[in-house]
Amino acid sequence: MVPAIAGSADMTVPPRRPFYTPREVSRHCTLTDLWVSYLGKVYDLTPLAKQHKGDVLLKPIIAAAGKDISHWFNPKTGDIKTYIDPQTGCLKYYTPQGRFIHVPPSYPSTDWDNSFGRPWWRDPSYEIGILSSKTRFIRIINTLTSQEHTLEVCSEENMWEILHRYLPCNAHATSYTWKFDGVPLDMDKTLQENGVRDEDEEFEQLTIDSDLFTPSILLYFNDDLTEY
Structure with missing residues (x-):
């Protein structure tokens, strides 16, 4: 959960689910740290992997660690995709x-023991956040230190x-x-x-490498030093 930051508009409002980039999800790709994403959400399946450690049925999930598995699901129902078995005629x-x-x-x-309750893909307790539909790169320049x-x-x-993402680079970011x-940004x-346009589509249409232009945010030092 994203901790509160001093100075936010309304501290009585519960923090919303954090957003994650696909790159962040991909870093959690081991049996003891297993994330996946599907249908726009991010899930931590580490407890599931721990509970079923050694079970051969865990193998496909381990293989999918750190990946998006939306192709496993029917987006209309949120359930695993189904088909009609040609031999039995069963779904x-x-x-x-x-x-x-x-x-x-x-x-x-x-x-076959079906007393487990709801299947893991319908269990909201595994959900930890939202997968970003579009990521972008920005350059942050500290005008005090030139970093x-x-x-x-x-x-x-x-x-x-x-x-919050920038805090590891500068503990005094606030x-x-x-x-x-x-122009000061509305936090x-x-x-x-805030007028920092995402121009990736325009660059693509003009066959310009978007990596050649990264919007720059400038940080101007205030009077106090606050550390988080």
Whole structure:
């Protein structure tokens, strides 16, 4: 959960679910740190992996660690994709990557235990955040020290959330006024809402490498030093 930052508009409002970039999700790709994303959300399946450690049905999930598995699902129902078995005429889950945890066997089985309750893909307790639909890079320049850092951020994040991403680079980030093109930024708004346009599509149409132009945010030091 993203901690509160001093100076945000309304501290009585519960913090919203954090946004994650696909790159961040991809870093959690081990049996003891297993994230996946699907249908626009990010899930930490580490507890599931721990509970079913050694189970052969965990193998497809381990193989998908750190990846987006939206192609496993029917976006209209939120359930695993299904198909009609041509031999039995029964509706079955479509799992070409292999049957996994909580998917019933293809045929009746005496050792199938369905007392687990809701399947993991319908269990909200695993949800930890939202997968960004579009990420972008920005350059943050500290005018006091002349230090520069390039960050990948989520287009849906407001400036407070982007500031949180920048804190490891500068623990005193809240002691600065953030400006773009000479204008102070509204920290409760997104980059786009602050006039920091995402021009990737325009660059693509003009066959210009978007990496050659990264918007710059300038930080101007205030009077106090606040550390988080």
